Amino acid sequence: MDISIIFKIAGIGILTAVLHSILKQFGKEEQAHLATLAGVTIVLFMVIQLLSGLFDYVRSVFSLY
């Protein structure tokens, strides 16, 4: 629950974007889409972990059982 998760997501996003365009230059269209998909899933995984932590915390604070 620290601030570094934002920089991780931003880093992965920029890396995926660059990887996508590089692979497109090499003419490997499918690998480019696969790389983007991999980047997006990793980012989603981290975001979902953060959200589950948030929702548990809110549930305990507001006693929203």
Add this chain to the structure above:
Amino acid sequence: MEILQIVGLGLITTVFYLILKERKEEIAIALTIAFTALIFVLMMDKIQAVLQVFEDLALKANVNMFYLTTVFKIIGIAYIAEFGAQICRDADSEAIAGKIEFAAKIIIMVLAIPIMVAILETIVRLIP
């Protein structure tokens, strides 16, 4: 002191959002979700302190705890619904945001009914 960190982090996230926006829209939205969730968590300790004060006051005034927990639930639902609706609105999906708020209103209405009934009963009892 935290406000400086939050503003700084918000500006940095906005810049990253703009960088990612034209290439990878989905990761940009994930970045927004991550930032809003993070700020929500950071602010939750302060909200908890405020709620604790309300609880102590209610205990002193021996108000029925059921009403207070209902009010806390309603506040929690409102916060989370607004959190989700704004992210959806940020991603230009107005319909989804509208539906989230619609569902939140219905749930809050359902939660508020016991309190309304209790108030009406006390009013009826007051009238001789």
